[in-house]
Amino acid sequence: MTENEGRRDLRMPEDGELFAEVLDMLGANRVKVRCADGQERTVRIPGRMQKRVWIREGDLVLVEPWDWQDEKGDITWRYEKSEADQLREEGHLQ
Template sequence: MSDDENESRRDLRMPNDDEVFAVVTNMLGANRIRVRCADGVERTARIPGRMQKRIWIREDDVVLVEPWDWQDEKADVSWRYEKSEADQLRREGHIQ
């Protein structure tokens, strides 16, 4: 790797055992979004209160979601990646 690549590479937050990568496909309102998860499932995700005012989530953003144990078609958003971080994840092959 060149120095430029090493310099631009950052250590990113990776998913825990119960989290998956997802891409926001649709804004539903009422703090809910539609996401397409890396495991192939389309889910309705909830933006928790601690993120609502601090982090702005838009369509095509890459996020980490935590699917619910008792209802697989729903999830909670646990992290949002910046555009540059999402590009790095794509380059490294973590997401499509």
Template sequence: MSENENGGRTDLRMPDDDEVFAVVTDMLGANRVQVRCADGQERTARIPGRMQKRIWIREDDVVLVEPWDWQDEKADISWRYEKSEADQLRREGHIE
């Protein structure tokens, strides 16, 4: 990861139309986590197979989730931010 000229700010992946920021609040096991979404909802989120072995998700991680169309209390995790990226999102006011 390289620091660039504008104060170490890196361009981060922002949510698409159907994604929201979320913070992992609890590990449920069986590739599921409890998340608190930026829209105020608590959801059960799935860790998809493509992320399971490559990306470790822990409590208090900032993630992007894609809520299910047919069941609003569930979602799929689509991205996990590194700690430095999450700090940058907080500084820029995207998440609390």
């Protein structure tokens, strides 16, 4: 068994993006998340993700906070459970 067997290359946060955990589904395509910087934000699920990607409480997502209103933002990516576990094992999340 090699060291990298089963390892996948995952999408990492780009400039302005943060890891976040989904805390609560608010309805109307809005979600409450706790970001890696410790702040809770109300973020929206953009139209391109609404019918294609199902987001549930406890999921790990990437969030891009808004420039003009820091307590809000957009979800840019959702990780599968196995991908979230891999990120935790590699030390990207606390």
